[in-house]
Amino acid sequence: MIIVTGGAGFIGANIVKTLNEQGRSDIIVVDDLSDGKKFYNLADCDIADYLDKEDFLQRVQLDDGLLDNVEVIFHEGACSETTEWNGKYMMENNYEYSKILLHACLEKRIPYLYASSAAVYGGSAVFKEERSFEQPLNVYGYSKWQFDQYVRQLRSSAPALFQSQVVGFRYFNVYGPREQHKGSMASVAFHFNNQIQANGFCKLFAGCDGYADGEQRRDFVFVGDVVKVNLWFWANPDKSGIFNLGTGQCQSFNDVADAVIAWHGEQGSNARKEYMPFPDHLKGAYQSFTEADISALRSVGYDHSFADVKTGVYAYMNWLDQH
Numbered sequence: 001m002i003i004v005t006g007g008a009g010f011i012g013a014n015i016v017k018t019l020n021e022q023g024r025s026d027i028i029v030v031d032d033l034s035d036g037k038k039f040y041n042l043a044d045c046d047i048a049d050y051l052d053k054e055d056f057l058q059r060v061q062l063d064d065g066l067l068d069n070v071e072v073i074f075h076e077g078a079c080s081e082t083t084e085w086n087g088k089y090m091m092e093n094n095y096e097y098s099k100i101l102l103h104a105c106l107e108k109r110i111p112y113l114y115a116s117s118a119a120v121y122g123g124s125a126v127f128k129e130e131r132s133f134e135q136p137l138n139v140y141g142y143s144k145w146q147f148d149q150y151v152r153q154l155r156s157s158a159p160a161l162f163q164s165q166v167v168g169f170r171y172f173n174v175y176g177p178r179e180q181h182k183g184s185m186a187s188v189a190f191h192f193n194n195q196i197q198a199n200g201f202c203k204l205f206a207g208c209d210g211y212a213d214g215e216q217r218r219d220f221v222f223v224g225d226v227v228k229v230n231l232w233f234w235a236n237p238d239k240s241g242i243f244n245l246g247t248g249q250c251q252s253f254n255d256v257a258d259a260v261i262a263w264h265g266e267q268g269s270n271a272r273k274e275y276m277p278f279p280d281h282l283k284g285a286y287q288s289f290t291e292a293d294i295s296a297l298r299s300v301g302y303d304h305s306f307a308d309v310k311t312g313v314y315a316y317m318n319w320l321d322q323h
Helices: 010-021 036-042 053-062 087-108 139-157 180-185 188-199 223-235 253-266 295-299 309-322
Strands: 002-005 027-031 049-052 072-075 112-117 166-171 173-175 201-205 220-222 241-245 272-276
Touching: 002 010, 010 027, 010 036, 010 223, 027 053, 036 180, 049 053, 053 087, 072 087, 072 223, 087 112, 087 139, 087 166, 112 139, 112 223, 139 166, 139 241, 166 223, 173 188, 173 223, 173 309, 188 201, 188 253, 188 309, 201 253, 220 223, 220 309, 223 241, 223 309, 241 295, 253 272, 253 309
Parallel strands: 002 027, 002 072, 027 049, 072 112, 112 166, 166 241, 173 220, 201 272
Antiparallel strands: none
């Protein structure tokens, strides 16, 4: 049996779908379907069971046998709203919940692959898995960072507990299928596509902080590659640690917009870009550049290539067109 928390969410649902394609349907999805529209992400997936996140946590704490035959837990469930400032809620969902699952997995020697975030770097100019470069700027980033710290400290103080795999993935700017429920938190590729469909043009920020119009840069990583990395680690249970998960190559927002526009152009559209003034409230508080240092990921043997923006965006636009 496989458990995917956040399994109706963006990355979780893509893990479930890929597992299906590999012949696995003995999957328990754990999520919170208060937003019932998330079920769309699972409508074409086959699973063995669904559990609400609170019911699941209660059963884990009761140790009622639910985890006795589990091969791996992909822990993707979290509050991922970077604009959420309720720290109590954030820490309960992203920190305490993750700690309880960690200890259950260590006790039962279940591989535990969990979602961290590039938000742990916050205002840093260097994106490397080292304490000196980690400075979260919001409570979401803090909740992810504090759990990474907990794992590190526990591994250091009680290494004998770690008889099974524990891996944290610091996701950069992930985009691709099954993110439509994320609303304002969905990727720029998703929003650019919607804007072009509605208005014939997409809107980008004008230049700021030394960057030209639309030239702010991020490490955009296709969700298909994120799933491949997760499954590779599961297939290599001797590899543990905290790893950046990006392409290692930043690209501009212009690159994303140009790829979306080019795809629409092949469908006969005359879409274009427009630049809007950079918002005053974001000046001095905006990440204009992110780029994952993936040397740690490469050092443990992950040698697969990552899709560039054009390749990933085209795959995404084709999926959106079919769905």
